[in-house]
Structure formats: C-alpha cells, structure tokens
Amino acid sequence: MALRQVCRSRLGWGWSGRLALPTPSSSMNRISLFCSSVGAGPSETVTHQMIDYAFSHARSQRSDGSYSDALLVLEQGLSNLQRTDKSCENSIGKILLAMSALHSERGDLATALDKAQLVHGLPFASLALRVAALESATDLHLQMGQDAASLGLAEKCLQLLSEGSGADSVENEALQLQAKALKGLVDLVLGTPESAKPYFAGFETCGSEKESSFCGRVALSYAEYLHATGNLFLAKEYYQKALLISPTKGLAETSVLGALGMDGVHLSANCALGQVATHTGKFKEAEEVLTGALKEVEEHFGSNHPKVGMVLTCMADMFRQKGTLDGSSTLLIQEGLYRRAIDLMKAPSLDVEDIPSLRRDIVALARGGYAEALCVQQNRKSEGERMRRWAERAWTNRRMSLAQALDSADASNVCILDTRIERII
Template sequence: MIHTAAKLCRGLGPACRSSFLSPSSSSCSPFRSISCYGSNLYPVAAQMVDYALSHARSQNTDESYAQGMLVLEQCLSSQSSEEGIGQNSRGVVLLAMATLSYERGNFGEAIEKLQKVQDLKRSSLAYRVAAMEALVGLNLQLGQDDTSSVLANDFFKVVEENYSQAGSVIMGRAKALKGLVELVHGNLVSAESIFGGLHKSDRCAGSVALSYGEFLHATLNFSLAKELYQKVIDGVSDNWKCDDMDTIAVCNMTSEEVLLAATLALGQLEAHMGNFVGAEEMLTKALTKAEEHFGNRHPKVGAVVTCIALMYGQKAMVEHSSSLIVQEGLYRRALEILKAPQLEYEGSKINLDGGDVMALARGGYAELLCLQQNRKGEGEKMKRWAEAAWNSRRLSLAEALDFLEPSGKVAVVEARISRAL
C-alpha cells in the first residue's frame, strides 16, 4: 500500500510530498483533515488518509480522485477490524472515502461507506457521530426528507444513550441537525424549540450556530441571524481543532462546507436587509470559496450564482434600476452548471436533486423574461416548470421571489444541503 502512495506522491510537488511523509501530529491547515486525529489511529493510516485527500483535491480531476480513492482502498484492506485503534483507523479511512465520493457527486457510494462506519462498534463514538451526521445531511440533499427525519432521531438517540462519552458539543450537533430537518419540513415551532439556547454555549460548534442562524434568517430575525453567521465565519477555523474529537465531520458537514454555507447565507441576508454592497462582497467570497473547493462546474457553484442573480434582481427592484443583461447571464450560467433539464413536463410534480435551487433560478429567470413582451410566452412556460419543481413546505415559489413584501418569512438557500429553507 505504501508503494502505491509513494509512487503517486513522486508526481507531486514538495509541499504535497511533505504532507504525506510528515507525522500526523504536525500542524494542520485551518480546514483540518480527518487524519489530524493521529493519536487515535495507526500513524501510517493517518498519513495515507492525509495524502489521499490532499492529492485528490490538489488537482481536482477524475483521475486524481480515483488515485486518492485507490490509496484509501489499499489502506483499508490493511487495517485490522478487531481492536479499538484498528476500528478507528478503518473508520477514518471509510469517512475519507465517503467524502471523496461525495465531492465527485457519487452519493450512493458515499452513503454506503458511511453506513459501514456504523458497524464499527468498538471505534470511537466521534467517527460514528460524523457518519450519522453526514448520512442525515446527504439524505436531506437528495430530498429524502422522511429518511432524514428517521436518521436524525436515531442520531439523537445514540448520542443521548452515550452522553457521558459524547458530551455537550456532540449533543448540540445532534439537536441542531434535528432542528435543520424540522426546518426543511416546515415545522417552525418544533425547530424553534430545538434550537433555543444551543447557540449560547462557548463551545458551540459552527454547524450549530449556522443552522440556528438560518432558522432566524428564514423567519426574519435578521439581526441575531447576522450575529450568528459572523460568529461562524470568524471562528470556524478555531472551532475545528486538530485534537478535538468532538468536531470531526465529513461530506457536506465539513468545516469547508459550513464556512461556505455561512458566507452564502450572510450574503443573502445582507441582500434581504437591502445592503447590496455587503451582499455583493459576501456572495463574491462564497463564489470564490465554492470554485476553489469544488471547481467551477459544481452544483454548489450553481447555487451561489443563483443567489447572486437573485440579489441583482432584488437590487434592481429596490433601486428602480435595470440589470436585465447581467441577471440573464447569471441565470443562464447557473442553470447550465446545475444541468437543469428541458422545460417540458406533463403538469405533475417534478422531483429533482437540487430542484429547489433550479426552481429559484428558473423562477427568477421567468420573472425577468415576463418583463419583456416578446419573451413573455417563454417566461410563462419557465414559470410553470419552476413551480412544479419547487419543493418547500413552508412557502410558495412566488413568496420566495417576493423581495419587496416578504410574508413574514424568506427563502434561504442552504449550501450544505443545496435546499431552499
């Protein structure tokens, strides 16, 4: 297994080679990788996980991800499944494999690896918690809301039964995830009861503050939502310590994902508050983060571009200005990245992965086209498609696009799960 990794490693620059060869206890980047928890793993396993993740992401190609996965598969085959440290090593390799699969859009493979982590009963609870949290997150992203609800309840039950080992931070994460599921279901009263008080802890995980901020944002409590978003952005690198088992996370719940989601949410919030200079600044930062981490053709980038287009539309309405060409260009780019299907449908509900964001993009684009007499027919057709694809249980698409007179709630695009809350 070492020979394969070493062979791949020779093709990289000195920085990547030293990352693979250095001890797992060395200092980590602000976005710590899973392998920073070296004291709980076999050192070679930690080094190979770190290398595989670094190599896959450094080139961000199908080939580099396949090579990274090959290293992880060889590493997994050599790990004992008997003793605790062996199960920890297997667990962290499986989590890394799930993350790489997720980042390339292979959700089924990611879920399979996460489920295998649950079978490692003698591994550290932290790895099983990370897997459970990611399973909920991926099912939410896939629109499997009922499954997400069951998994979130199971997650909470496991943490509650192992509270002496889990502690308050992991319990907070379990509650926050239940709250996010309730918010997706449109159960605002239940979500509020879950979120209450979670953000006040000094060791509040960034994911907890983010989810509660999104709840407040969606219900027009802008000032506290902004405070929480800023808390996440300012403190996210401090909240994920290399030696803190409480904060290990994978797939769409990693620190990179949380920071992207908080930055995007704050940009949307600034727009909802009418601060378009601040909105443009934050949304541009979100776009940069998304492109750097995922590449410029990833659906997460399409979600950010959709939010930028919506912001320009809102700005035009508030300031009585026109930016039709800019907005249309952004909507076209977003829909291309999101790989939106043809407009034809038979009048039934449209169920798509990422359908909420596509619906917002096409709904906003439709409103733009309906302003132009010679394109109104195209706009009406696009509007019907968007309404059929809209999946929110809390507000209609028309309410989500009504920026001038919000009906006591607004839509918030949640980058981690690519849904409109």
Template structure:
C-alpha cells in the same frame, strides 16, 4: 457591484473576488473547537497522511484517474494495521478514512455508495463519539439533499440515540447539542418552525454556536427574524470554519456537511441575511466569497454548489434592483443562464428502478428560472419567451409549503446550499 457583475457575466473566476473576511468584532461566543475536530493524539499520524494525500489528489485533478487513485489510497488505508483493532486511535483513524471516502463518492455524485460508507462508521464503538455523530449527521444531510426526508429523520433519530447512550463520553454535551440541531434542521426543512424551536436551546447561544449545528441555529434565528443574533452566529461559523480549514486539522464532517460545504453554506446564508438587513455591500462581499470558495473547493465552475451560490447572487441583484428601482437586466440574465446550465433538472425518462438516486435541485433551478422569466417579461420583444420560462419554472417547482411566486417575493426564505433546499 457592477464591476464584479461584469466579471460574473463573462467568466466566473475565483480570482475576481476578495479572498479575506473582515475580522469579527469582540464576541461572547467561544472559539471553534471541541466536538468538531480530532486532536493529534487521537489519531494515527500515518493514517491521516494517507487520508490527506487521497483527498488532495482528487481535489487537485478532479479526473476519473484521480478519483480512482484517491479511493484506492483510502481503501488501502482501511486495510492497514494502523486502522485495525479496537484501539480508539485506530478506530478514529478508520472513521476518518470512511468519512473521507464518503466525501469523494459524494463529490462524484455516487450518493448511495457515499451513504453506505457512512453506515460502516457506526461499527466503530470505541471511536470518539464525534466521529459517529459526524457520520450520521452527514447521512441525514445526504438524504435531505436527495429529498428523502423520512430517511433523514431516521438518521437524525439514530444520531440522538447514539449520543444519549454515551453520557460519559468526551464532549458529550457538544455532541448532544449537535444531534439536537440536526433534528431542528429537519423540522425547518419540513416547515415546522414551532417544533424546530424545541431543538435550539441556549447552549447553542452560550457554548456551541459553530459547525453545522451553529449554521442550522443561525438559519432558525434568521427565520425567527432575530437578525442581529443570526448575523453574529453566521459570522462565528464562517470564522471558525475558515480557521479549521486553514489549519488543516481533521474536521469531523463529510459530504455536504464537510468543512468546505460549511464555509460556502454559512457565507451564502450570511449574504442573504445582509441583503435582507439592507447591507447590500456586505451581501455582495459574502455571496461572492461563497462563490469563490465553492470554485476553489471543487475546482469546477459547473459544480452544483457553484450553481446554488450563483443563484443567491442573481437573486441579490434582483432584490437590489427592486429596492433601488434600477435595472440590472443584462447582469441578471447572464447569471441566470449560467445557473440553468449548471442546475439541469433530471428528466423523468432518466429515472429507473435500478438507477442511482438523482439529486433533484428542482426548487433552486425553478427559483432561478422564475426570476429569469421576470427579466424576459419586462422586455417587450421577449414577453413570449418569458411566459414560456415562467411555465417551465412552475412545472418543476416542488416545494410543498409555498408557491414559486411566494418564494420569489419572500424576504425570509433561505437557500441552504448544503442541502440545496429552500427553508
């Protein structure tokens, strides 16, 4: 642990961490497939090649020029003959282009535009049901990250209605479970655990324990303190998402519900659970994997998802130090300082009526600052600095159902890196 920590405090690098997961044991879960991917005969190959090229250009360079090129390629794809008309293959291809365009906009921080592109997917009434579900699921996810919970609930309700009106559709049951799990996630965000239980039925345990629905189900089990089953579901989601990513198949997700965010989010949550179960070695493995994957996906050590992953790692060291009665003050301080630099809290002055929506990750930022304040306060010559940090953390804390102190001490709180919220 100290070897990895020393690298974290000096330079965050994906090469510092292992890149392979240990294989899963034999499981009763099915493989990661229907409802979450498009098969080759469901899309126009030329459209998918253009989509992959646009995303690859953006992910490789991460520059304004690469962003503009990626958007131009996708817009050109949307104007081509192979995405026009009512043929299902063409509508599927058009839907994938819109999902990818939304992802590029999301990763550039242009949330309003990203949501607008997702709304266009609902016009594709002849497309595969999973394409439309993915768009509404992502729309809800973006609203959750923006703390627009009412709008997220509206998107989730619409998703359920779209599915219920397509009972004869291919993979109807999988999409129905996915829509229900989305509503369950919103209940978890709002602290309604009993209501959330109504949306996580045995179908998730027996048939569809994968994708974003699987991750939300695992978080529900995590909160329910059914740790063995939560761990199994988390691992199933991790393995399935990596298989899809490595195979390069068209995954039905975008924005903060893309396959990259799914991998990072499930690893982060699994690492938190492993620490709670007393498996600190496994916790370190998964959390550092999450950090490595986040940096690999976004090519930026200051991407917000990297900051959320780092927060989970720092809190791992904090809890382990408490459990072992050891000191990791220098390690923790180095990580907290990085997190604070990444997750800057928007100032009130930066908001205006006409401005783009600000992504408020203040609870994650406050959690890091609150833990950092503890590190400072135990050092005799830095107590005043620690008190100032504590006051700052409490001033930006916005969680409606628990105090910052409770969140720091809670063993069942979960940092969901997809939506930058604390469940």
C-alpha cells in the same frame, strides 16, 4: 510518480506497481505499531496524513483520475486497518467518512451514503464518530430529497446520545448540541420552524461562555433557524460565528472529519451572509460577500461544479431584488447569471415531466427568477411564462410558495439557499 512518492515519504509505504497494496514488511508492521497506540497516537497521525493527502490529490486536478487515485489511497489504508484489531475502528471510521466526502464531492451521493452507513457497523467506534456518521448520512439524504430517512436518522442521533456514554462532559455537551442542531435543521427543511424551536432552545448562550462546545456546523444551523424565523440581525451574528469557530471545538477525536466538512460550513455561511445582506437591502455588501463566496466555491470545487450554480443563483436573486427596489436595469446581468446557474446545476429540459429531486427547489428558484426577467420583455414573455409554469410545478418547499420565495417585499419571511445540503430552507 508524485502519488507514490508522497505515500512513501508521508505514510512509510512500499509499493509494488502502480497503487499496489503496500508490502507487508513496510506497511503491516507499521500499522500494527500504530494500532497498539492509544488515543491520538501514531495511528491517528497516519490516518490524518492519509486523509489530508487524499483530499489534496483529489482536488489538485479535480478529474476522474485524481479522485480515483485518492480513493485508492484511502481504500488501501482501509484494507490494512481492517486486518487489525478493534483498536483501529476509529481510524477505519474516519477513512470511511473521508471516502464518503470524496464520493459526495464527486457527485456520487449513493456511494457516499453507503460509506457513511458502514460506520454504524463498527461496534467499537467512538460515540463522537458515530454522531459524525449520522450527520453525514442525514445531509446526504437531505440532498437526495429523502426527507423521511433524514428525519429518522436525526431522531436516531438524539436517541444514541440519550443512551450513550463514553464521552467526557465537554465532549458530551458538544455532541448533544450537534444532535439537537441536526434535528432542528431537518425540521427546518421539512418546513416546520415551530417544530425546530425546542431543539435550538438555549443556543443563544452558546458561542460565549459555552463556546468550547459550539462548533461551526451548530452555529450555521442555528443561524439558519434565526434567518428563517425573521431574526436577521442575530442570524448574521451566528453566520459570522460559523465562519470563525473551529468545526469541532471540544471534539478532538473527530477533528480531522470536522476539518473535511468545514469547507461546506464555511461556504454555506458565507453564502447565507450574502443572502442576509440581500434580504435587508444592503446590496453593495451582498455583492461583495457573494463575490467572495463565488471565489471560494470555484477555488474549492472548480468553476464547473453545481455548487457554483447555487452561488450564482444567490447573486442573480440579489440583482433581481435590487432592480425591483431601486428601479435599476439589471436584466442583462440577471439573465446571464440565471442561465449560467441553471446550466451548472444540470437542470432538466422544460419538457421533462419527471423532475429529479437533486437541487430541485434551487433550480426552480433560479428558473422562477429567470422567468420574471423574461416576462418583462414583451418579445420573450411567452418563453418566461413557460419557464414560470415549470418552476411552479417543480417547487416542493413546504414553508412557502415559489411566489413568496421570489417576493422581496417581506424581509421577515424569506427563503434560504443552503449550499451545504443543496436545499431551500
């Protein structure tokens, strides 16, 4: 009943049966009126209300039913908009990307990718919207371990902006930064920080006089580049900027999409700040920051989501490094955190030969750390050695070996767990 009431009151839709299509008299006339408006008029307003409601409803219960109902609301809005003219293509694109985000959050990455790719078939969609769709599709390919496809899309994004027009100077500058940061991020994941360097050139001036063009996503990617290349002090500064800067400052047309994606940016930046503190030996600070990140991810995704396991992996690694450096006994804490993280990330059995790509290196990092904790216990050494062998076989990161990733001695050469794309950088 709540679902129908909200759609009636907030979207002005009449209903016939459970989640039936809106009646023509109440909905189609209003949609036509919305689509005759220009820019951020009523059409944009109702689209944003629809997306806000869908996400609120999906996350209210975090069940298959709540996600299905939320997606049905978006599907009905999409169906109505698709009957209108080209002036509604931006609203259509936003709904498609919102659906993509919901499918991704639900764990259905293939469908999420399909929805994001549909935006490319909207010939009258804005340049900003197409860039947002390319970013989303690139992220999804990275999560699925499809690195060649992600590289192709990042390059396509740069090409699109080199050919494109239709954006004002402030928006164009922001889009250029987004495209460069996207390509730089892909290069980092591919293990080539030197290839990423030209794409982040000049970013050190952003966030100050150019802050109007600097969004949270760009700040996060630049911080990860600094982190991966050993500039931990400046990396911390830009992670903090990623927490504070509006997700799409200077991009009013896609502000709702930025707001949807900002949860991922905020969580990843928070988690990365905890990792910076760990890598610099500030373990008390690391524990406080990562505890905050854990609370955030549980509130946003629920306590059993795989992203919770990623944050727990960072916490376990912090305790492992703390125990190594100060000689404290944290084995029981480490073991509990690693075991819970591995379970939440749905790690395959140690007997599995064909290891899935999804979260592969993060699971390998967790099992590698867990193996270290087991190997120092004489009665569990064989179990630890078996787990270590699995982790080494599963590890695919190109920038460093698993042994290097677990080595806490060299703070200038560390791995970074990105919860946004669910990869190790």
